[in-house]
Amino acid sequence: MSHPPVVTRFAPSPTGYLHIGGARTALFNWLFARGHNGKFLLRIEDTDRERSTPEATEAIFRGLKWLGLDWDGETMSQFARKDRHAEVAYAMLARGQAYKCFSTQTEIEAFRAAAEAEKRSTLFQSPWRDADPATHPDAPHVIRMKAPRTGETVIDDRVLGRVVISNAQLDDMVCLRSDGTPTYMLAVVVDDHDMGVTHVIRGNEHLNNAARQSMIYTAMGWDVPVWAHIPLINGTDGKKLSKRHGALGVEEYQAMGYPAAGMRNYLTRLGWSHGDAEFFTSDQAAEWFDLAGIGKSPAQFDFKKLENLCGQHLAAMDDAALLHELAEYLVAAGRPALSDAQITMLRAGLWPLKDRAKTFPDLLEKAQYIMSSRPIPMDEAALKSLDATGRALLSELTPQLQTVSWDKTGIEAVLTAFAADHGIGFGKLATPLRAALAGRTVSPSVYDMMLVIGQVETIARLKDVAA
RNA sequence: GGCCCGUUCGUCUAUCGGUUAGGACACCAGGUUUUCAACCUGGGAAGAGGGGUUCGACUCCCCUACGGGCUGCCA
Numbered sequence: 001m002s003h004p005p006v007v008t009r010f011a012p013s014p015t016g017y018l019h020i021g022g023a024r025t026a027l028f029n030w031l032f033a034r035g036h037n038g039k040f041l042l043r044i045e046d047t048d049r050e051r052s053t054p055e056a057t058e059a060i061f062r063g064l065k066w067l068g069l070d071w072d073g074e075t076m077s078q079f080a081r082k083d084r085h086a087e088v089a090y091a092m093l094a095r096g097q098a099y100k101c102f103s104t105q106t107e108i109e110a111f112r113a114a115a116e117a118e119k120r121s122t123l124f125q126s127p128w129r130d131a132d133p134a135t136h137p138d139a140p141h142v143i144r145m146k147a148p149r150t151g152e153t154v155i156d157d158r159v160l161g162r163v164v165i166s167n168a169q170l171d172d173m174v175c176l177r178s179d180g181t182p183t184y185m186l187a188v189v190v191d192d193h194d195m196g197v198t199h200v201i202r203g204n205e206h207l208n209n210a211a212r213q214s215m216i217y218t219a220m221g222w223d224v225p226v227w228a229h230i231p232l233i234n235g236t237d238g239k240k241l242s243k244r245h246g247a248l249g250v251e252e253y254q255a256m257g258y259p260a261a262g263m264r265n266y267l268t269r270l271g272w273s274h275g276d277a278e279f280f281t282s283d284q285a286a287e288w289f290d291l292a293g294i295g296k297s298p299a300q301f302d303f304k305k306l307e308n309l310c311g312q313h314l315a316a317m318d319d320a321a322l323l324h325e326l327a328e329y330l331v332a333a334g335r336p337a338l339s340d341a342q343i344t345m346l347r348a349g350l351w352p353l354k355d356r357a358k359t360f361p362d363l364l365e366k367a368q369y370i371m372s373s374r375p376i377p378m379d380e381a382a383l384k385s386l387d388a389t390g391r392a393l394l395s396e397l398t399p400q401l402q403t404v405s406w407d408k409t410g411i412e413a414v415l416t417a418f419a420a421d422h423g424i425g426f427g428k429l430a431t432p433l434r435a436a437l438a439g440r441t442v443s444p445s446v447y448d449m450m451l452v453i454g455q456v457e458t459i460a461r462l463k464d465v466a467a
Numbered sequence: 468g469g470c471c472c473g474u475u476c477g478u479c480u481a482u483c484g485g486u487u488a489g490g491a492c493a494c495c496a497g498g499u500u501u502u503c504a505a506c507c508u509g510g511g512a513a514g515a516g517g518g519g520u521u522c523g524a525c526u527c528c529c530c531u532a533c534g535g536g537c538u539g540c541c542a
Contacts, residue, residue: 013542169470177540184542208537276490305492430501442503
């Protein structure tokens with residue numbers, strides 16, 4: 001028995017940056033498709049000509065690319081398919097599943113206002129629903145779905161379970177606007193059907209829409225896709241995610257220096273779980289990802305956990321990939337690129353840094369001692385530890401470093417013997433040494449620094465502070 | 468207002484009627500240590516409230532509270 005092919009899609013509207021919640025929706029669709037040998041499609045829902053912009057479309061592309069969410073085939077523009085949408089609207093009309101409604105927006109607003117005042121249902125019931133076409137005026141009109149008024153529509157949701165919505169709650173939605181363009185409700189269904197989408201994985205806010213869309217599928221005699229409505233992401237206070245919580249656009253996260261692998265891991269784990277698995281690669285995630293593992297309740301964004309995961313991914317990344325992504329980070333953050341010489345030095349000194357850094361700016365900060373050129377700028381605490389005693393120790397130590405074999409054991413032997421000879425703990429020696437090498441009191445291990453910058457540079461830096 | 472969805476440690480979550488309610492992040496304490504990290508050990512920390520059903524409920528049902536969504540010729 002063969003499995004039916006899986007086709008998922010991400011369908012953002014290009015009205016701003018790629019929202020963090022949208023990115024997670026895209027990620028879930030991508031994981032599901034990749035894990036099932038299926039296709040992941042991208043459709044830009046640009047039927048709202050007022051609010052859609054090409055810049056926003058570009059931002060969506062950049063965000064998806066940063067996260068490594070590659071889509072199959074050409075990007076589809078929903079607006080470009082408006083003729084097809086209209087065709088379906090007229091097909092529904094011909095089937096008697098839809099009708100022309102000549103009510104003006106002013107009339108509808110008046111109806112709603114009156115209904116609200118009388119505490120009646122504000123669902124608009126068009127007087128044209130059952131009107132004889134022969135009596136239709138020659139006037140602008142919309143095409144409305146002739147939705148069933150009794151009974152119920154059931155959404156068999158893979159995340160939420162069986163959701164029953166009474167048809168009396170649903171109105172005759174507009175499918176084709178008076179200017180001939182389709183509404184979202186019609187366009188999604190037509191496109192998803194035409195694109196062969198089998199699984200609709202999207203935000204919870206569409207759950208009610210699913211009932212409406214289900215009606216269109218039924219009216220057209222099309223197969224209804226598998227629904228999976230995923231919970232939204234909340235801000236750190238449990239309230240809806242908003243600008244107050246800082247970063248909303250995924251590009252901001254890139255600019256803050258979070259590695260994409262960590263971001264993917266974090267976002268995957270937010271609202272989905274696979275036993276106790278916390279740290280995993282995209283391949284593992286795709287292999288494990290399933291609709292059953294998606295939680296029902298909204299999750300709060302937690303920067304601490306994101307950072308922790310990012311740190312683990314940074315440590316696990318190979319040097320070339322890390323350096324490559326670091327360069328991209330610098331561009332995204334609008335920071336100056338590293339020179340070839342700096343990159344060479346950084347590559348050599350990456351090993352003691354990788355498992356300490358959580359983000360790219362963090363890594364760069366810790367790599368400061370590699371990139372600085374002599375004389376090394378000193379911060380206040382470093383200067384303080386380079387007092388007369390400290391400098392005396394260092395100038396006595398320096399000659400001994402000229403002859404040592406430059407590896408961890410060689411250096412360690414000299415330093416520990418030196419400390420012992422002077423009757424001091426190793427810490428008393430390491431502190432001024434660290435200051436001289438790094439210009440600060442927080443740095444990687446002095447051994448590691450000496451190995452990374454090399455014998456010549458080490459001695460030069462020590463001589464600088466002795467002077 | 469009507470309808471729909473949700474509610475386990477501070478946070479992300481496991482549990483799919485029977486567990487001392489598990490893990491991770493964060494936090495606290497101790498250890499290791501040349502600083503900061505990392506690392507190791509230990510610790511505190513949860514089923515929104517109230518009713519049922521059941522021999523037994525975090526788990527099933529109902530009510531309430533709280534949070535969210537929909538109720539557009541936006542998506």
